[in-house]
Amino acid sequence: MNLCPTHALVLYCEVMRAVASAPGKVILFGEHAVVYGRPAIAVPVTQVRATAEAEPGEPGHGLVLVAADVGLTVPLAQAPADDPLATTARLTLDYLGVASAPDAVITVRSTIPIASGMGSGAAVSTAIARVLAALVGRSLTAGETSALVFEVEKLYHGTPSGIDNTVVAHERPVYFVKGEPPQPFPIARPFTLAIADTGIASPTKIVVGDVRRAWQANPAPYERLFDRIGAIAQAARQAMEVGDVAALGPLMDENHRLLQDLGVSSPELDRLAAAARAAGAWGAKPSGAGRGGNLIALIPPAQAALIGAALQEAGAKGVIVTQVG
Numbered sequence: 001m002n003l004c005p006t007h008a009l010v011l012y013c014e015v016m017r018a019v020a021s022a023p024g025k026v027i028l029f030g031e032h033a034v035v036y037g038r039p040a041i042a043v044p045v046t047q048v049r050a051t052a053e054a055e056p057g058e059p060g061h062g063l064v065l066v067a068a069d070v071g072l073t074v075p076l077a078q079a080p081a082d083d084p085l086a087t088t089a090r091l092t093l094d095y096l097g098v099a100s101a102p103d104a105v106i107t108v109r110s111t112i113p114i115a116s117g118m119g120s121g122a123a124v125s126t127a128i129a130r131v132l133a134a135l136v137g138r139s140l141t142a143g144e145t146s147a148l149v150f151e152v153e154k155l156y157h158g159t160p161s162g163i164d165n166t167v168v169a170h171e172r173p174v175y176f177v178k179g180e181p182p183q184p185f186p187i188a189r190p191f192t193l194a195i196a197d198t199g200i201a202s203p204t205k206i207v208v209g210d211v212r213r214a215w216q217a218n219p220a221p222y223e224r225l226f227d228r229i230g231a232i233a234q235a236a237r238q239a240m241e242v243g244d245v246a247a248l249g250p251l252m253d254e255n256h257r258l259l260q261d262l263g264v265s266s267p268e269l270d271r272l273a274a275a276a277r278a279a280g281a282w283g284a285k286p287s288g289a290g291r292g293g294n295l296i297a298l299i300p301p302a303q304a305a306l307i308g309a310a311l312q313e314a315g316a317k318g319v320i321v322t323q324v325g
């Protein structure tokens with residue numbers, strides 16, 4: 001009997017062997033305000049991925065999770081309650097109604113920078129949920145995977161909006177409003193982004209928590225900032241739908257200023273943005289939680305090498321160039 005599911009994102013499967021993966025992501029517009037119900041736009045970044053590979057384990061030993069990048073081996077039965085890989089596996093098995101974990105080893109690897117706003121946690125969880133479902137002869141829809149991963153995100157990221165798990169699990173550009181089904185939308189004309197890593201790890205939970213405390217202490221100005229950021233995300237969606245790429249640069253610059261007002265930019269991010277603009281980028285802004293992590297710049301494709309070099313010169317630890325749409 002072939003137990004393998006026919007899900008497009010399960011790359012390979014035979015009984016007790018399977019591979020699944022999930023991409024990184026960047027938020028184009030609307031981070032932070034999205035936590036407070038305003039819209040945001042995020043896109044997958046397929047150049048970086050998390051992969052989970054399952055193979056047969058020792059009979060009777062149950063499920064073993066291996067985080068290959070950090071050299072960690074976690075037998076599910078002995079994993080601490082707060083281990084994120086084990087939590088993902090437990091939630092997935094519960095959701096699928098599987099009482100006893102299969103005797104298997106799942107090895108996780110990721111090329112997505114950690115704590116950099118590129119959705120590394122969501123991608124790792126997505127890959128594990130998919131490969132585990134495949135192992136037990138089932139498949140999960142993108143919506144089911146996203147909902148499962150959201151449960152994991154809530155345990156580790158405080159009060160996430162759900163945008164990371166949504167874009168990573170659906171692997172397509174989304175216009176996202178918290179609590180509503182994701183709205184995929186057409187991008188009429190492709191555009192090119194440079195994604196520059198500050199190399200500064202910035203856990204989402206801490207930055208989101210700081211913004212929440214500031215908002216609680218003084219809600220009115222923060223509500224105004226969130227409204228303006230939400231309006232930019234709406235305008236950006238319209239521009240993308242009609243292929244008005246020229247409109248996106250100024251919208252990114254304005255979103256950057258609002259993130260500065262929110263207190264989530266940083267000297268390093270501001271320096272990278274200035275360097276990208278000086279080298280010919282049409283607009284730039286931090287992406288994700290901010291303070292560290294990544295800067296994104298909208299660039300003329302022909303100037304990718306020049307702008308990439310300028311970003312490195314200004315301190316970027318790595319630059320990814322990706323096409324959206």
Ligand code: MEV
Binds near residue numbers: 030033034159161162
């Ligand atoms: C993190 O990638 C984006 C934030 O808006 C947090 C969230 O939406 O959960 C900062």
